[in-house]
Amino acid sequence: MNLAVFVSGRGSNLKAILDNQELKSLIAVKVVCSNDSECNAIKLAESKKIDTFIIPKIQDEKLVDELISFLEKRNIELIVLAGYLKLIPPSLVDKFENKIINIHPALLPSFGGKGMYGMNVHKAVFESSAKVSGATVHFVNKEYDKGKIIAQRCVDISDVKSPEEIAERVLSIEHNLLPFVIGKFALNKIEIKGNRVFILD
Numbered sequence: 001m002n003l004a005v006f007v008s009g010r011g012s013n014l015k016a017i018l019d020n021q022e023l024k025s026l027i028a029v030k031v032v033c034s035n036d037s038e039c040n041a042i043k044l045a046e047s048k049k050i051d052t053f054i055i056p057k058i059q060d061e062k063l064v065d066e067l068i069s070f071l072e073k074r075n076i077e078l079i080v081l082a083g084y085l086k087l088i089p090p091s092l093v094d095k096f097e098n099k100i101i102n103i104h105p106a107l108l109p110s111f112g113g114k115g116m117y118g119m120n121v122h123k124a125v126f127e128s129s130a131k132v133s134g135a136t137v138h139f140v141n142k143e144y145d146k147g148k149i150i151a152q153r154c155v156d157i158s159d160v161k162s163p164e165e166i167a168e169r170v171l172s173i174e175h176n177l178l179p180f181v182i183g184k185f186a187l188n189k190i191e192i193k194g195n196r197v198f199i200l201d
Helices: 012-019 040-047 061-075 090-095 118-128 163-186
Strands: 002-007 028-034 050-052 078-081 100-104 131-139 149-156 191-192 198-199
Touching: 002 012, 002 040, 012 028, 012 040, 012 163, 028 040, 028 061, 040 050, 061 090, 078 163, 100 163, 118 163, 131 163, 149 163, 149 198, 163 191
Parallel strands: 002 028, 002 078, 028 050, 078 100
Antiparallel strands: 100 131, 131 149, 191 198
16 A cells, blocks of 8 residues: 655654554555655655655645645555644545544544644643543544544553653554554555444454
């Protein structure tokens, strides 16, 4: 399965995908796209000789058409948002319906929506006095964090003393959950029935 990975930051989830031994025979990361040409994730992609596409801050339909063409030429079958902070253009969502997934550093539908990314999420979780947090992989639709949930994993945060501690625990879960879900896509083991998503054995 050919993947495009969208990133905005250091690329730890991208690295987790590239380093995952079980995925090596199942997927190929063909493209890494980012809104930040200087981010570490782009540097990682370049070091691995993976094609990159930089998405400027101001998006117009012509640019989106260029991006879609860029992805189609590389036969992209799944788009993975791995720490990508911008809203995906509606026309891209339409073109890749049920073929765009995102990893979110909390248990949706709580702690999601516009502005809820990175440490903002972990601060909100910490301040809520929640005893568990986790990571969610979900389909991407035209609203932030509103697509169907594919998989979630929890982590105990009852003893944490800072949002940073939550971030550390959740990140370790992300690095396992995202490759797991990608592997299931590659094996055609994801099934949508109504508003539920099932992961097959």
